[in-house]
Amino acid sequence: MLDTTPLLDAADHFAAALRAAPQSRLQRGAAAEGLALARELARRAQHVETPGREPRTMPDAGVFVVADQVQVAGRDLAEALRTRPDAEGEAVTEAVSLIKAAHRRAFP
Template sequence: MPEPKTLVEAVDRLADRFRAMPQTRLLGAVPGHPSRAAAALALARRLAAVALAVEGARPRDFPDAGAFAAGDQLAVAGHELAAALTALDALIVPAVYGGVMVTLPVALGAHPAGSAVIADALLGVALAEVAATADLCR
């Protein structure tokens, strides 16, 4: 079972790739996105939305700070999610994840394994999305 540290490492590797990417590649289109930077921003927004939901916070806008900030925005969102999953100990509220409204099926205290099961599930999805974006933006 993955640790939040695994998410931090994966996000940092991908963020570093975006930070080092030349402008022509950064602004180049990839399937489903007008640019690699837009793909990174979309992932950052999804990670940030889940982090807010885990923390029980209301959804907020995640600004587009421009193509050259995509790596930094991705790193911040990934670190926030890892921190939220590490501290997870309260009920999960409905959240939009990957453009889909999701509600986790049980309150954390009602599940025999508690928050660890929920955190592991969210972490697994986040790691898969980071890997998919990394593959998309090669």
């Protein structure tokens, strides 16, 4: 079974940073960065779960919800990869890289 711990840890870490950020930082771009990441993680999870189906877009629920969206999307992707017998570790590595890059952009 695929180890998705690094993906879960990275998503949790970024979500915690978003939760701890002041409203002004969230409004200056950190929340937008988080939402873009959550949408990409959700898109990837949907692709794994239902390949060939057009993915739904995660809604913008506001700056105070984006941390939860990042965490949920990260967990959804981890679970989709973990339960897929043909999933490769590269998918986890790519997701972790996406999360870390978004974190650096949100909190330079």
